[in-house]
Amino acid sequence: MADLSLSRAKSGNRAQLLLVGAFALAVTFVALALVVNSAIYTENLATRGTVPGSTEALEQRHEIEQSVGTVIEYANWHNYTNLEPSVKGSIKNISRDQNRQEILVSRAVDVSYMSLVNGQKIVQKNNSDRGFRNKTDNPHWVLAEDVDETRNFEIQITDLGPLASSKSSAFTVVANESASNSWEMTVWDDSGYLAVEVDTSTDTASCVRNVDTDNATIDITNGLIADEPCAALTKLTINGNNMSFANGLSGYDIEFENGDNIAGNYSLVIGSNSANTNSLYDASSDTTPPSNVPYYTDAIYSVTVKYAYKTPDVAYETEIEVVPGEPR
Amino acid sequence: MVSQPRADDRGQGHTLEAIVSGFLLLAAVAFALQMTAVTPLSASTSSQHVENQLQSAATGVLASTAETGALSEIVRYWNVTGERFHGTPHGVGYYSSPPDTPFGEALDRTFDDRNVAYNVRILYQDDNGTIFSQRLIWQGQPSDHAVRASRTIAIVDDDHLVDADGSLNYTTVLEAGDGQFYMPDAAVDPAGGNRGLYNLVRVEVVAWRI
Numbered sequence: 419m420a421d422l423s424l425s426r427a428k429s430g431n432r433a434q435l436l437l438v439g440a441f442a443l444a445v446t447f448v449a450l451a452l453v454v455n456s457a458i459y460t461e462n463l464a465t466r467g468t469v470p471g472s473t474e475a476l477e478q479r480h481e482i483e484q485s486v487g488t489v490i491e492y493a494n495w496h497n498y499t500n501l502e503p504s505v506k507g508s509i510k511n512i513s514r515d516q517n518r519q520e521i522l523v524s525r526a527v528d529v530s531y532m533s534l535v536n537g538q539k540i541v542q543k544n545n546s547d548r549g550f551r552n553k554t555d556n557p558h559w560v561l562a563e564d565v566d567e568t569r570n571f572e573i574q575i576t577d578l579g580p581l582a583s584s585k586s587s588a589f590t591v592v593a594n595e596s597a598s599n600s601w602e603m604t605v606w607d608d609s610g611y612l613a614v615e616v617d618t619s620t621d622t623a624s625c626v627r628n629v630d631t632d633n634a635t636i637d638i639t640n641g642l643i644a645d646e647p648c649a650a651l652t653k654l655t656i657n658g659n660n661m662s663f664a665n666g667l668s669g670y671d672i673e674f675e676n677g678d679n680i681a682g683n684y685s686l687v688i689g690s691n692s693a694n695t696n697s698l699y700d701a702s703s704d705t706t707p708p709s710n711v712p713y714y715t716d717a718i719y720s721v722t723v724k725y726a727y728k729t730p731d732v733a734y735e736t737e738i739e740v741v742p743g744e745p746r
Numbered sequence: 747m748v749s750q751p752r753a754d755d756r757g758q759g760h761t762l763e764a765i766v767s768g769f770l771l772l773a774a775v776a777f778a779l780q781m782t783a784v785t786p787l788s789a790s791t792s793s794q795h796v797e798n799q800l801q802s803a804a805t806g807v808l809a810s811t812a813e814t815g816a817l818s819e820i821v822r823y824w825n826v827t828g829e830r831f832h833g834t835p836h837g838v839g840y841y842s843s844p845p846d847t848p849f850g851e852a853l854d855r856t857f858d859d860r861n862v863a864y865n866v867r868i869l870y871q872d873d874n875g876t877i878f879s880q881r882l883i884w885q886g887q888p889s890d891h892a893v894r895a896s897r898t899i900a901i902v903d904d905d906h907l908v909d910a911d912g913s914l915n916y917t918t919v920l921e922a923g924d925g926q927f928y929m930p931d932a933a934v935d936p937a938g939g940n941r942g943l944y945n946l947v948r949v950e951v952v953a954w955r956i
Contacts, residue, residue: 436760436763436764436767437763437766437767439767440766440767440768440770440771441767441770443771443774444770444771444773444774445774447774447775447777447778448774448777448778450778451777451778451781452781454781455781462794465794465795465798477805477809477897478898480809481812481897481898481899484812484813484899484900485898485899485900485946488899488900488902489900489902489942489943492902492903492904492942493942495904496904496942504942505942507933507942508933508942508943511932511933511942511943511946512900512943512946515871515932515943515945515946516898516946518871518875518877519869519871519877519898519946519948522877
């Protein structure tokens with residue numbers, strides 16, 4: 419009797435063990451699949467951006483800034499008397515046209531004019547014999563006094579011949595705040611190469627370029643020589659100082675020295691009305707600019723617009739100050 | 747009387763339970779295997795990572811060419827007499843491979859080595875607000891996993907048309923106007939009397955892996 423009960427107990431236990439074991443394994447497999455699935459789900463979510471539409475809003479801001487900059491430059495080069503209405507009207511057109519394109523992808527964009535800063539544009543163009551002398555043929559002269567902001571300063575050298583062969587008598591652009599605080603750029607011909615040296619009150623940097631043709635454009639505020647970057651003109655930090663045009667100076671005078679040791683054209687836009695009337699011809703009321711004397715006219719220095727961007731997920735509003743070609 | 751051992755009936759019970767547990771295990775394994783199907787992140791041409799990378803590359807190409815002026819140049823790379831883009835076949839008017847301009851070279855460097863096909867089109871408007879589209883490059887119907895990037899640039903009245911060798915033509919877009927240039931003047935006269943903006947153009951790139 420004892421044997422029977424024992425064997426009965428044993429066989430009873432074994433049958434349940436198989437079923438329970440299979441059930442346990444099944445639950446384990448399903449739980450494993452669930453865990454792996456949640457890992458895949460999390461990684462999938464991680465490929466999406468954190469805020470939907472935020473990069474779009476910032477890209478559009480950059481596009482608007484470029485478009486308004488283009489329109490400002492057009493107004494400065496073409497409208498000698500009607501600068502403000504031209505820019506305002508073009509900004510309205512930009513807003514309307516951009517909105518029409520963006521509505522198709524359910525975004526609303528609005529650009530509205532807020533304010534502008536008037537300035538002056540100082541230009542010499544179409545000159546081959548004059549060098550960089552002023553209207554009375556003086557090679558050392560002041561372009562503008564007490565300037566705080568300058569942008570789009572470009573020098574176009576059309577003939578490498580007149581360049582000095584050493585630094586001592588070479589053409590120099592000076593941004594002069596005081597006798598001890600100034601920024602100078604010297605341009606000369608270093609045995610066939612175009613050499614540019616920048617001196618501030620604490621640092622010096624230079625770069626040398628091999629220019630193949632007889633033309634070289636020095637874009638001072640963008641830091642380019644013949645469309646290649648020149649470290650001496652951009653944010654080269656020697657001892658942690660920034661070497662861009664007139665950086666750290668305020669209320670400076672812009673001067674040319676040895677203006678007969680260079681040949682070509684130049685243009686710059688300043689943010690105040692202080693062009694030197696004794697050295698520059700006043701072309702503000704001319705319909706076409708003179709071609710044998712450096713002149714100044716009214717120009718827009720910068721425009722501030724309000725930019726609003728709305729989608730069902732994101733609403734973004736900001737003010738953009740558009741200053742095309744400001745020093746880096 | 748000695749009763750029959752219960753083990754005889756139990757044999758069928760054991761078998762039945764073994765079969766049931768076998769089925770249970772099989773069903774669980776089949777269910778678990780079905781869960782690990784192809785996901786958007788699996789390695790294939792339609793992976794989400796690949797799409798994000800393509801989108802960034804296309805946005806980058808458009809941004810850098812807009813900065814250097816190459817984007818504005820290709821929009822004006824128009825042959826006035828032939829009424830099509832320079833170098834496109836007559837009657838077709840668009841390219842099937844990148845054109846020989848800085849913009850075409852940028853697209854070539856970014857995409858052609860990576861087995862990516864792309865279509866480029868130019869969207870512009872007229873004064874009434876109707877949006878028109880002009881094909882620039884067409885390489886076929888995009889796949890289901892194509893990405894799109896676009897960039898808006900402003901064309902002003904005194905921008906010149908561009909000749910086949912990249913030099914500026916003497917005709918400005920305002921002079922070419924609606925008759926000779928594919929894009930009309932969409933800017934309303936502001937009070938000053940001088941129109942600045944000619945048209946606001948959106949260049950759209952659709953790219954997909956092949």
